Amino acid sequence: MGEELTERQRRSWWATLLDLVLPAECAGCGHTGTGDVIEGLCSTCALTLSGPPVLVRHARRPSGLPPVHALAPYREPVADIIVAQKEHNRLDLARPLGRRLARAVLAASPGAAAVWLIPAPSARSSTRRRGQDPVRRMACAAAGEMRVLGHTANVLPALRHQRRVADQVGLTHQERAQNLRGALAVRPAAVWRLTQRPAVLVDDVTTSGATLAEAARAIRADGGRPIGAAVIAATRFSGR
Template structure:
């Protein structure tokens, strides 16, 4: 404790996003906290989108999840992809801010608590190897590793592979996103047996249409997973 106090005197804790002084390591200052759209209250049980109203005591779904047949069973998201939530995701994804993975996983663990199961296998949505070389890391794998560690769950970073280098999803329609991801993700032949008969939790940084997560969930179910759930750091959605 003495060493930690001395380090704090020399290097006071700073806000994760604006570098203002804060009281604890890996925290947000007051203004940044207020600008970070954490998802609370009633949410869609499949994708984590916030919904209006009080908890009715049973699972409810958003319009998108009522329209689309999701291949996963349950889902949660920690943030809305807007304001400081968007800044955090982009910094982790493209800004080499690997230090954000730990705090973000803590937020994600809190959001995903209702869908976590004791014997769940945690895995990230995979990157194609060319994109991995350019970025040098998979932000989803950083999140999934930290989340599994915090929740005391088994983690397999290479559970799935992405043999086809899909084009960017940006600017595509919902149908175009699903077509782009069709067959793009497969079980890793070396690790596929680990999910047979088990519940799997897939982790990703952002969910828009759900096409990427759907491809990953279908790959898990094809390999014999008993059930798939998803945990997303940020959900692209409108506020209720």
């Protein structure tokens, strides 16, 4: 307990120092003000991500999709927060989002003594354009939070694209599944590790579930065991 408190105090002091040095703007609503915005979020927007994880019920559940837990519906301000991290270079959001995502990971892996967190891979072109991999950064923060809480968790970037895929925006559920079918593969260096502990897939948003289903298929094909998935938000959300 003492170590956990010390770690949380350290984070709070660091966030406060940054807030004093840099102008803080909430990624969700744009509110500014020293002391009002902590780690990129005002208290109101942070509250939208504070509830318990909810099991997502996809409209047409793709074959092989493991249970998916989400923290919030994909609507404002959560949608703006996710876009800010992914497209607007808000690197300060990876840590607070990842710490919250850890709750969804724990819900997706009940009773597991140790897990791999496997981020959904970004296309190379997207990573180059953004200058970062937001999902992987968020997964690292989630794993760190889980270790603070006494769990064994590490990030394993096991997946890669083995062919080009079209932009998913505007595609139907069936078209998304077809677009992604066979698109992912496990990196050879990760195959042995996958067999050592179960895996929880991590992404920022789930819409049709096609990306997570394809990730799970690729992991199973090389002997891995995807027991669940965790996301920040879902377009189909039946929680509070």
